Amino acid sequence: MRLLVVEDDKMLAAGLIQALTQAGYAVDHAENGDVANALLQQAPYDLLVLDLGLPKLDGFEVLKRLRNRGDTVAVMILTAQDAVESRVKGLDLGADDYLIKPFNLTELEARVRALIRRGKLGSNTALICGALTFNASDKNAFYSDANNKHQVINLSAREFALLETLMHKQNKVVSKEQLLESLCNWDNELGDNAIEVYVHRLRKKIAVANVQVRTIRGLGYLLENGLKI
16 A cells, blocks of 8 residues: 655654554655645555645645546545634545544554545455455455464565555566555665565465465566466
8 A cells, every 4th residue: 555645844744654654554755735746646546644734735736636637546634724614625625534733643544544445445355366365454364274264474564565466466467666666655765686585475475375476587476376276
């Protein structure tokens, strides 16, 4: 899951980025409305965390342009403007939720999870490949053993993000570039060697579910059910 945090307060932005990154999301940051507007046209996001009192373009204008382009990304507004009129204006422009500063980070994370569940993945987010089941909303992956009991597979945040991308495109080749985009934000890049390391770790962990990640030389990786009939 890839999030964009638009906040000009550097201390608050750093706290948001740290909390959301630790929760397993890839997080990009924009400190003004112009940068946010440009980023939203360049890359797809699963959720936008948007401050209203921004320099250059304010949050209302960023939101207005976003919806005028037909972008349906979920939007969480963060603002110190607690007037009812501001909240109504934000919601009328297409915001999905509203949180007044100061706020509790635990509540923010819960609201982010709820918005993502209601977003493009819908409420039924379980994806299945062979004996492996992946659930994005609950952030877990498990397989059914010989006794048909669920066994949880413990994954790191980046392994989880990697598996999520592969599960959505199972039986299709996914390039290294696509995997890199799912694992890191735009100002914290990883190299090809890092992708190979994470793929190797993930491959070992999901082997118990008889699911394999095949390397397609020169093209990328392919997730498929390892069971051959």
